Amino acid sequence: MKWYTAGSALLLSLQAAAWDYSTYSSMGFQPPKLEVNKTGTTDPGYIFLGPRGGVQTAGSAALIYDDAGNLVYEGPEEVTANFKVQKLDGEDVITFWAGDMMDVGYGYGSVHILDNTYKEIYTVTLTGAFVTPDNSQKDSYCDLHESEITPSGTIICTAYNVTQHDLTSINGTSSSYMLDSQFHEIDIKTNQVLYSWSALDHEDQIPLTTSHQGLGKDVGTQQSDPYDAYHINAIAPTNHGYMISLRHMWSGYYLAQNGSVMWTVDGEDGGDFKQINNPRFSWQHDIRVYNETDSGLIVNLFNNANTPTDQESETTGLSMAIDLTKKTVTGLRSLTDPNDPIHSVSQGSYQLLDEVDSHVFMGYGSISKVKEFDGDGNVVFSAQFGDDNAVASYRGFRCQWAATPFWNPSVVVSKTDSNITVYMSWNGATEYDNWVVYSASDNTTSSTNTKIGSADRAGFETSVTVSIPTEEYIQVVAQQGDNVLGTSEFVTF
Template sequence: MLKSALTTRLCHLDFFFYLTMSLANLASMAALLGATAASPAFYPHELTERAGISLWPAQSFVTADFHPPTFVVTKNGEELEQGLIFITPALENVGNSLSSLGSLQATGTTIVTDDGQLVWQGPHSSVVEVEASTDQVFNITTNLMVQELDGEPILTHWIGYGSDTGRGYGSVAVYNTSYSQIYTVCPELDIVYNNASFPSAPTCFVDLHESFVTPSGSMIISVANITSFDLSPINGPTEGWVYDSQFYEVDIKTNEILFRWSSVESGIPITYTKLKLGEGTAGNGTRDSPFDWFHVNAISSAGDGYLVNSRHCWTTWMLDNSGTIQWKIEGNNTEGLSNFTLPTDGLFGAFNPLENGNTFMGWGSIAKLKKFGPNGNNDVRLAMQFGGKDLVQSYRAYRQSWNATPIANPTAVGRNSTAWMSWNGATDHTAWNIYAGTVKTDLSLVGTVQRDNMFEVSYPLPSDAQFLQVAAYRESTWLRNSSVVTVGPFSHPVDVGDEGDECDA
């Protein structure tokens, strides 16, 4: 969980960092970021990726149609505290790169171990064709993380329409430790958006940048609203249009709106933007191409107030509980606190201080993750990478504790005298018992295999086995059975029912 309310997050092309403990940490954090970002490692498959053969080497399984990345993992031998890695692998250019990837099952909500072994894969991306739009629009998932609600761990992620211009309209899914979706954050909002950008009208309007659960159990969400605005102070039209970056604090369980803040209504002048009208994806200030002058990256609660960060103003503001600005940290060093500016190549993706004094970092558009010890940038305890620069990314990345027992049962496949087994999302099972026989109601234990932190394991079956069932164990404690399936040359399991009680040993 968060160790301090002073939390600033600027992610993906956003430069994500935490102010944890005190503003003095800015100096050491800047040194760490500067040192590690200067010479990013190249992935061994860089050349084949650039040739369009493959965006990333992918894992594949018999028991599930998942294709998460194959990670290149380096460790220095120092002991790592328990924890899992939460990412949302995605393509930098979904439409142009989909044929190279081969399966969108490789994208989306993903939990892996420090060895790059899959733990859970949830909702994934899909391309949406929109004839009237020049944007590439796609259903995406992002910002997967563990948070806390009512004293219990929850898993949250954003899902909805996204585009290449860095905005989204969707909702936030909230899961318990059995991966049951217990809430959907989708407040009723009066939002103006570009109709031509989406195949159908969005039903939820939460932006992809923020889904922060506060200590009081509410959620802070970001929203992008199109509104008219005088752009003459920046040499634009008097009757111009902008994206008004807003944030709302909402009740997770009821979607009641508790607080609203608007960048346009805040009194921050339009001249504060560091972006030029019509530059890149900034927009030219028309109704069809609003100027993205503020671009909220991250918001969090801070005491009874809020911290809000703007990517295009290079500034973080502290607000009181009425939304009034109290102070700011600015990117041009006007207050002597920092000298950060927009990372134009998007190298920075996550700065995640851990409770033992270590730090976990992700690089956003470079699919690279590192865990540093307390001795700074030369103390790299763990390094992981799964793709090349400008090709793939994980919008945000976290290393957190998570213990889960899925509501869904384990999956078993019997194929060519081999039993294959997995349990998507389970974190605590250590071994499998394998039961087989010629009659589905009379199966016998034929072996036990250790999980060894693998997503999927296999075990040889007797040559006459016709039916198969597996049981997951934590040491000697039975957890759950799979269904009974037939054994044969099938590409998918044929379920013949009878989950039953604990299999007889």
Template sequence: MFSLSHLGHLLLPLSGLLVALSPVFVSADDFSDNYDAYNNADYGKRPTQRFVSNPDILAPLIQVNLWNEEKISPTGGSHIFLRHDYEESSPLILDAADLTLVYMDRSYDRTSDVRVQTINNQAYLTFYAGAIVDGHGNGDGLAFNSHYEEAYRVNVHNLSVKNDLHEFQFTDDGTALITAYDLVPMNLRPYRGSSRGALLDGVFQEVDIATNEVLFEWRASEHVDLHDSYYKVEHKWDFFHINSIQKSRDGNYLVSARHMHSIYLINSKTGEIMWTLGGKKNQFTELDAGDASQSGDSLLSFAWQHHARFLPDTEDEITFFDNHALTTKQQCEKDCSRGVHVRFDFANPETPTVQLLHEFRHPQSLQAQSQGSVQPLNDGTGNVFVGWGRCPSFTEHTADGEAVMDVQFSPWHTSHNSEALDNYRAYRMNWKAEPITIPDVMTQTKDGVLSLYASWNGATEVKAWAFLASNESSDLYGPGQVQEIIPRSGFETSLALAYPAKFARVAALDANWNILGSSGIVDIRRGRVFDELRPIAAVLKVPDVLISDAGYEVSSSFVDEHAKEFPGQGGKLFGIPIGWHTLLGVGMLVGLVLAVRKL
């Protein structure tokens, strides 16, 4: 196992055999770089890891194939957002700097489209939660504030179904765009189907989240020729398969229809189709892509696509994920999936053109039969973040298509591993949260060593942990019982206790070592945690001024600076390695010497 902090500028080889990994359940925040062992399911078909302080968390074991720190955007977003399925489903947030776990909640049947969205100048964690059957959903659009409290639960109205999983998109107008798959009885004989068949009609609504008023509704069957579908006719025919919506600056709607191989712009006043890209009714002439095409595939050969989005502040450039095939495999030689960035030219409305500007391919040449996303990072670097849908991977690319990050959260789907995971969309975004819960703490003895373990599910600002221990539970409120301050080392941070105390607790610290939250108190002998409402008041007590024997004045800012060089391992004062207790001892000793001199 290794920590990403050890990687630096290292590009990890796909066949790296640097370390021997432990079996399926491994220790806190471990990673794999053994590509063959990971994808042969040596660590499990869905490799996971658990944590001592919070055993309810079941997190993925991450496989790092490529990590080019020099070219990964340093400002592209603080966290990575996915879903993680097992027996239950969870939104999954990873720290983008080191891929360590930040947040999970396995209380949902199925989740999808986990990300951060802003509405009314407030950021929310949003996702779909509910059932997923036959490629579509029947559930709710949920939005949580920065304390992980439910703020909105948004649904479609006046339909026989609830929300679909594919889109729950906030707009700048205080509204939400929601998809639904409405089952409508229909004679399908004109389409070589049953006379008693039904359509899974693609519907979307724009809903005011404050009043729940439906402001706009659009139904595919009223505007699209069913003969244009590429999908086989079934008893319940999903002819359209709506999978993304976005409202343009002009108030119209960009809609992706997977089974039409088409992307549409829909008029927000009439519902009429303003233009169609791709499919049987394509209206665009493709211009030569030049060196932009890595695959040699034409842009207009795209098929089964997902996640169409305008680039910010434009209406003539979009990105989308071109699945391109209905199979899932690695090392494809043709018809590989890709992310694309294209530009339209409407100078001549009668003959509009489209041109491929950038193409983003996976280093493993993947075919992903379903799902997928493309997110340009809006930080000026030009980097693009791609989720590979059915293939359990996310990548980051430079603007010219070079892959600089390649990470898996499950082995690939193969004939030997049908249980491998997938992910609808992947995002890299900024998120800042402080849960209403308190930090978790627990002890464990291993090989005769008693250790304390600390974590705080969902807390994004924890940079260090203060570990307190004592033989009296009433002592665990201040700096006198602080055993050590250790930088956050992942979802869970641990400390081996130097002596067998009876009670312990922890405090979560921010970048300035302010206390963010205090845990309960763990009874070490019984292995039980009991609530303690009284928080830890302080973990540091540094003199404002220290005076050395040579007469030097040492400010507390100097002490802070040098003590934080290696927090938890000791800083240096006058070139001498110290820990916080050494520092405090030096301060008291100097004070005593000065007092004696005055006598």
């Protein structure tokens, strides 16, 4: 067994960011520019990111981009994670965690659920007798790592609780401080906790001695510096319970409904299974289950294979078949870009986009890149949104999404001696394709508006330059063809 005193799973050695950020006249956003290299046919959908880090704070938000690198949506400035589209009551919603991220690699916050007008329809919180490193109380103890909506309309959230525990088995003390890795299944509409699981409740099946995270000098001696033996970072609902990922154990655990471990797949030695075709992994994230039957299942995960202090091998996207009858785990796919070897020390995601064409979208966590692979393992899309090891996004997704915001389009007018330039945008809108610009003599009616310009949509912000009109008010309309979808307020120039 290897023991490491690796840094936390989310820490970054932040460097001064030299990356370019976009600016707009109609909105005060400054998102990082998405540098795109599209080399093949991609699956449909937008790019969902939650960048943070570096010296640029204005772009720390939930962000949606299109495949050309244009911004589509920017949420409020805040630290976000796990930003994606999910299904709730048969409808598409977007979900993301927002809150305070701790230095030791987890967080305290809430999960926000928005409809296709960006109205927040539910806010998921977790309360209870949780202990924090500094004894502070939080409005919600949901951790950033997981916020998975289940088919039954509940949501699964991770949580970390500081606990005093006997660590003499790993050369600690009988009253050391450590993090208990937990998850909670919560009713979205009532915030009632329906199910809870604690790793420490199952120490007999998940011994602390099997952790690859070394107990560093003085770690665990104070409440402010608890030992993280497990580091839970993913939970997937299954036919008989849950599949969880414990990064510091290099293992996935299949749990029964009563919380006991039914079986373990270990990245080092296979756990309960014989390894075939090199399904090895370490320091993993984002474990997911597909095609589950009583005799087997497919498990996909993001294989970091690195920590801030240890480099095992190149980071990969790993798919493996588990045969419960033959007790084997077989490597199916190991996705890497031969032209861009990546060593992601923390975070990351593996998203199977379509089980038919087998496209996979990967977010590289601590490395500010995302890539899409086709069914043959070829890279068909790559994008970067910051300097290496300076900007991170906990996960990255490609999601199909259609939205018409509840807010109006934005418009700003700039005047010169002979012309005005009208800058137009509609944050988050996906369905409009053209703009029409009108002038008016007052700001109380649109019936007497005069059309003075028009333009096809041009990325996030579109501009039109026209001669100075005789009427002093300007209004813009976002359309799909000739169908009006949104109308701005009147502005003067």
